[in-house]
Amino acid sequence: MAEKFISDRNLKFLLYEMFDAESLLKYPRYADHSREIFDMVLETAMKMGKDLFKPIFSEMDKQAPEYVKGEVKVHPQVRTIMRECGAGGWIGATFNCEHGGQQLPEMVGMMVPTAIFAAANYSAAVFHGLTGGAAGLIASYCSQEMKDLYLPKMMAGEWQGTMALTEPQAGSSLTDITLTGEPTDQGYYKFKGQKIFISAGEHDGADNVIHLAIGRIKGAPAGIKGISLFVIPKKRIENGKLVFNDVNCAGIYHKLGYRGAPITQLAFGENDDCRGWLVGEPNKGLSYMFQMMNGARIDVGLGAACISSAAYYASLEYAKERPQGRRLSSKDPLSAQVPIIEHADIKRMLLFQKAIVEGSLSLLMQCSLYHDMEKVTEGEEHENYNLLLELLTPVAKTYPSEMGILSCSQGLQILGGYGYCDEFPLEQFYRDVRIHPIHEGTTGIQGMDLLGRKMMMKKGKAGQLYLANVRKAIKAAEDDAEMKPFAAALETALGKLEKVTAHLFGVAAKEGPEMFLADATLYLEFFGIIAIAWQWLLQATVAKKALKGNVGPGDVNFYNGKVCTCRYFFGYELPKIEGLATRLLNGDGLTVTMKNDYFEE
């Protein structure tokens, strides 16, 4: 199997050459850090990825978690990984020092290790990742007492954290959540209800599981306005001891991929003894949860990009080593066969993979920069970074996820019949990556979020800020003669984006929300392609500039790879917006008006 799963050279390129992580050091929040520390984070994470995560990539898939009488047995290495991540400070590395964190920038403390671990072994990387997300919510919104109770154990990787949203009757429809807590005079609520599809909701790699669950206080208003957020532990502390808190695991799912991580069904309060504690204020649960959810959506996009990264390197290795056929210009059957990377169609597929992987990673790092800047700025500047992050979150979740499927599929295709067999890792990447357009909000939900909410909020301010940022990249690229046509193509694409958006806003005003959002998924796809084109223009501009300096042969290849992949993206991917724009400008309401009966027969 290919050793390589992610390029640390590329991560450094993104951190330092694209997004200037060092510039964050001037803010008091990050003043105690340095480039050396950032480099060390990257190196240590690479070492952990290689030594801890990668070796059990296939094993965790083949020895999937087992459910036995309410308990879930996971690969024994999960416990080690959780503890090592705890000991190394990887859980909550971006938290404030006061919460036991290291106050690292998101770009460094979150993106770098999450990317590396996910590329090495996605299933293994979600345990501590979820724990960090849950701990972050506790750090942000809970009382000091609860922080003291939960954070040390969670950040040490001893206790698992979860995000518990989905219920059987309410998949994407959070309005219909029914997990209910009855107030008591003891400060806690007594819970009854069920959750399904809860990642790492129960397993023997942790000593306790802390559920961050949305539900209702009994008698709360119907719908989203009555949703609160609670901490519901699997085991609660009574008289200094851990006591079972009546959270029962009713089973796990047998999944297509992502098999190393147990996805659980949970029953709360079957024996009327499940206690939970309110987070923050009543009926504001969804807004709190969205802190974790937004982070989780970025993580999902990142996970997909990183599975695709590992798939890319596996295909690349095969393509360089597998001899088959000859160049079309030399068909002498007695000549030696060439490695398949010499065939244009194979090279095209590799470029597709590289374009998806590195384009996605770049957009994700861009989001992370906005996140960091949001933390260190105030007033309108702060609001602007927040708006940009909010706007791009559904894109950064979806583009890598949807395109990751195609990218891993092309990777599999490069190996031909071998790609379809489990002696090579491609079939597992293909299975693993398929979850990403589903979990943490399906692609359909993301499309409605982007068009129906994010593009509309603050009178479209987020969209305006975004356009201004893309145009800055266009302006910077125009100075380079080779980049100029790409800059122009992106400007044309932005024009299309503006035209399509204005058209759809008109539909919203004239024909209402159903017609407005009927093709929101296509709008998201359309928006996503343009966003990745922006990132490729940025990357190629930086690379071209670097090539003018004094660079070694390895870097010459690296930068030229960036320029070629930018050419690929503008040549093969960006034109896909043409057909999408045609559709989006000519919606006929077919999917709103067509009778269900027409599907019969």
Place this chain on the structure above:
Amino acid sequence: MAEKFISDRNLKFLLYEMFDAESLLKYPRYADHSREIFDMVLETAMKMGKDLFKPIFSEMDKQAPEYVKGEVKVHPQVRTIMRECGAGGWIGATFNCEHGGQQLPEMVGMMVPTAIFAAANYSAAVFHGLTGGAAGLIASYCSQEMKDLYLPKMMAGEWQGTMALTEPQAGSSLTDITLTGEPTDQGYYKFKGQKIFISAGEHDGADNVIHLAIGRIKGAPAGIKGISLFVIPKKRIENGKLVFNDVNCAGIYHKLGYRGAPITQLAFGENDDCRGWLVGEPNKGLSYMFQMMNGARIDVGLGAACISSAAYYASLEYAKERPQGRRLSSKDPLSAQVPIIEHADIKRMLLFQKAIVEGSLSLLMQCSLYHDMEKVTEGEEHENYNLLLELLTPVAKTYPSEMGILSCSQGLQILGGYGYCDEFPLEQFYRDVRIHPIHEGTTGIQGMDLLGRKMMMKKGKAGQLYLANVRKAIKAAEDDAEMKPFAAALETALGKLEKVTAHLFGVAAKEGPEMFLADATLYLEFFGIIAIAWQWLLQATVAKKALKGNVGPGDVNFYNGKVCTCRYFFGYELPKIEGLATRLLNGDGLTVTMKNDYFEE
């Protein structure tokens, strides 16, 4: 699990309303048949699909074939299915009566049962299918003695037939085939060599396996010009007894999907006792093999379309039954949830599935009609049908295969998290269908076949005939006011096809084959979308005409479904050619000229 896996109503629509299978009855070859017989074939196949194939769909996946000491154990039902298919006359139903066939038209005898069985259980449907293909080659090119020896057993479903092409060092590169037969004075050749990825190459559901293998006679010219076709049985007959023929199964592959069928590695002549017999003339093997290969390519497209069909009905059932959320126009959280089919995005995904499934089936049936017409015509007419079939074969293989992946993926997406779990069949469809762009010639190979060979042959005559046929459909559609814009859109698309093709021919002349074929895969995609648009225009035109008559309520839904899906295809799918045309008209040779080193790091 959804009961329904294919629509017999739609198959009848294709047979009788679209392609007028009854018109074949006027030819002597088919004169003994009747509409009643055709109907009976369809009904019997539906019954067999439901009773024999479908019940073990999931079981065959979970209890995949096992390799034990050179033997392969398959699901016990495989033997039953093989025998039943033999007894029912399904193997070689289209063969001449003199060869034990029923001389049914391909549309009826091949397409209908193959579609139904593949939709019910793809893995189970390949055993007798491959046997029919191999028997067809023997019927066409072998001596009477060999026919008498093999055909009765194969057509009875007692002996398995295979198509043995791939070798370890020569995947898609048939030039490099090395299986070698040394002539003897006994009329047979003694073989040494290996084959890999041979479907049903060894299993205990049949009493013998007859390999139709390509190889070389010792001393034959290098390359494709030295390839001959042979019959190499697993067991040969000596003194009236079956004797082991030194064909050893070295192992089977563990695959992502399509798990019920064993894909084998074979070693010929390890003990210097493997005998094979030449088919037809020496060094002409590839042309014979292409009879089976072309049929197999149509079968692969059909298999993909039919897996997608079963996935579509499973998603449809779920979408109609699963309540979740509310229409955007009524967000009252106290109102009842609606079935998810009411959401525009879900309806769009279902329409996508329906468009792929029924568009693909229609194109495949169109090919089948050409095949039938080729058989009953002579001279230029015969040649024209042959050219059309040759031209469309890579398209009919690839469009359903590539789009089948996306179609099953959308089907899975409709079920959300449940789609990812094995309690629903979508994840299996998603795995099963992934093989189709690989086996019987990858998509890359099909692209080069279409652009580099089929569009070029006879000075482009096939392409001209095709354009004329599509324009006939456009003309017929123009009479209907609702169809007129679609007819115009298809004419515009044909204009693009002509322009792109002429441009690429120019590239071929000026810049040579590498540049010409660099984006052949994209050309195939581009060509395929237009071909399916043609089929949708035909289908909707027929449906609109039918709606003007006196039709029952079920048929009103059926025909309106056709019209809506045509609208879907022209609204959402056909515009995809715009971006493809942009790329194809602006090739820059990136994938031909880019250095391999640029992929480093």
